[in-house]
Amino acid sequence: MASKELARVAKAEKAILDRYMSDYPIKLGQLARDLGVAIKVSSMGTGISGQISREGNQYVIRVNRNEARERQRFTIAHELAHYLLHRNVIDSSPEGITDTVLYRSGKPEQIEFEANRLAAEIVMPISLVEKEVQQRFRGVVTETTIESLASRFEVSKAAMEIKLSTLIEA
Ligand SMILES: [Zn+2]
Structure with missing residues (x-):
């Protein structure tokens, strides 16, 4: 059974997701682009896996270049999940959501569980x-x-x- 988070994704964005979830490996870069989210691979502090924030009208995911490729892919999916499910949380803080290696962000734990489940479903x-x-x-x-x-x-x-x-x- 697909995750219940998937059912919460807005219809237009779900349609975009569906186009990418029928072929592996999931093309996360293209998926993000279609969703209107930029990805920047950058050096981040030790213990940080990724971040999503809003810069003007653009949502930007940063992913730690020092982590393994598979790990970076999961982080991108996790941040995309925040974008799809928790945009209000991203918008309510200037730094958006910053995730540690354990995908903890200081935001309610519930949103991290949700992001992890949707990320797992996406990849x-x-x-x-x-x-x-x-x-x-x-x-x-x-x-x-x-x-x-x-x-x-x-x-x-x-x-x-x-x-x-x-x-x-x-
Ligand atoms: Zn998170």
């Missing part, structure tokens, strides 16, 4: 993951399945493992 759409598991691995999840899917979706093994565990429970 690993459940229907797409399910299809791959069935078609390539006959529904059997082993270490090899996890490694292979993590590399196809360009996510960390840990992230894919969590995703697959929700699949089995479902």
Whole structure:
């Protein structure tokens, strides 16, 4: 089942998301551009993974260049999720939302849970993951399945493992 956060995304933006969630690895750069969000890869303080803020009429995601590529991808998805779900929170603070490596921002924890769930859905759409598991691995999840899917979706093994565990429970 897709995350309930996905159902909360505004219709026009959901339509944009849908265009990108049918093919892996999810093209996050293009997705952000279509949503009107700029991405800047920059050196950020130790312990900071990313940030989203509003600069005039432009929303800007900054992602820490010192972190691993898969990690940067998840951070971009996490910040996009804030953009899609928590724009009022971003707008209400001049620095927007700044996330630590644990995706804590000092904002209510609930919004971080929501952003993490939607981010996981964006980089690993459940229907797409399910299809791959069935078609390539006959529904059997082993270490090899996890490694292979993590590399196809360009996510960390840990992230894919969590995703697959929700699949089995479902
Ligand atoms: Zn966050």
